[in-house]
Amino acid sequence: MTSATVIQCLRQLFVLFGTPAYIHSDRGQSFMSAELKTFQQSHGVATSRTTPCSPQSNGQGERYNGIIWEAVTIALESLGLKESQWESVLPDALHSVRSLLCTTINCTPHERFFNFTRRSSSGQSVPxxxxxxxxxxxxxxxxxxxxxxxxxxxxxxxxxxxxxxxxxxxxxxxxxxxxxxxxxxxxxxxxxLDHSVLNDRTTDMDECVYSNIENTTQEVTSNMDNPIETSSVVRRSTREIDKPCRY
CATH class of the missing domain: 2.30.30.140 (SH3 type barrels.)
Structure with missing residues (x-):
C-alpha cells in the first residue's frame, strides 16, 4: 500500500465523517512517509504511532482488524468466493460490524457515532x-x-x-x-392453510402424545374400577413423643 492510496482513503473518510483531531497508526512505511505527514499537517491532524515490535500498544486496532477479516471470511464462504475476491464483500462485512449491538452501551457503533439507527438492506421482507x-x-x-x-x-x-x-x-x-x-x-x-401444511409433522406428533395420554388415562380408570383389596388393620405410629422441656 502506497502513501497515495492512504491519502485517498483518508480524504474519503474526512468528507464523510469530518476531520479527526488525531490519527493513531502503526509504523508502516506508508504511514510514516513525508507525503502523508504533510497531508495530515495541512488538515490540522495530530499523529501518534505504536512502539516498535509491540502490536499490543495498538490492541484495539489489531483486534478490529481480526474482527473485520473474520467477517470477510464468513461472507466469502457463504457466497462461494475465493479469498482473492475479499474486496467485493468488504462493504457487507463492515456493515455487519457497524450494526452489531454492544451490550455494554446498548447501542451499535453506528448509533454511537451518528445518533440514529442504521438501516439494513438485508433482513427485510414483505408479507x-x-x-x-x-x-x-x-x-x-x-x-x-x-x-x-x-x-x-x-x-x-x-x-x-x-x-x-x-x-x-x-x-x-x-x-x-x-x-x-x-x-x-x-x-x-x-x-x-399453508401453515397447516407446514405443521403436519407437528400435528402427527401431537396426536401420538394425545393417544398415549388417553391410553394412560384408560389404564388409571380401569385400576380405579378394580381397586386393590387392602387390609382392615389400622397401622399406628410407633414414634415416641418427647416430653416438653421446661427451662
Missing amino acids: SWLAHPGPVLMKKHVRATKYDTLVKEVDLLEANPSYAHVRLPDGRETTVLIRHLAPTEQQINKDN
Whole structure:
C-alpha cells in the first residue's frame, strides 16, 4: 500500500465523517512517509504511532482488524468466493460490524457515532399477501357517515417494505403506506392453510402424545374400577413423643 492510496482513503473518510483531531497508526512505511505527514499537517491532524515490535500498544486496532477479516471470511464462504475476491464483500462485512449491538452501551457503533439507527438492506421482507398483485383492503380515511365501512377493497399492483402502488375502484392509481393495507379474508385463509401444511409433522406428533395420554388415562380408570383389596388393620405410629422441656 502506497502513501497515495492512504491519502485517498483518508480524504474519503474526512468528507464523510469530518476531520479527526488525531490519527493513531502503526509504523508502516506508508504511514510514516513525508507525503502523508504533510497531508495530515495541512488538515490540522495530530499523529501518534505504536512502539516498535509491540502490536499490543495498538490492541484495539489489531483486534478490529481480526474482527473485520473474520467477517470477510464468513461472507466469502457463504457466497462461494475465493479469498482473492475479499474486496467485493468488504462493504457487507463492515456493515455487519457497524450494526452489531454492544451490550455494554446498548447501542451499535453506528448509533454511537451518528445518533440514529442504521438501516439494513438485508433482513427485510414483505408479507406473503403483498408479494403478488391482487385484491387487498385499504383504510378509508374519509367517510360520509359513521355507518360507512372502515376499509375498501383495492387492487394491489406492486409493493415494497414501506409503500404500495394500488388501483382504486374508480380506476385511479395511487401510492399508499403499507400500514394502511390489510389482507382480505381469502388471503388469511390461504396463509392459514399453508401453515397447516407446514405443521403436519407437528400435528402427527401431537396426536401420538394425545393417544398415549388417553391410553394412560384408560389404564388409571380401569385400576380405579378394580381397586386393590387392602387390609382392615389400622397401622399406628410407633414414634415416641418427647416430653416438653421446661427451662
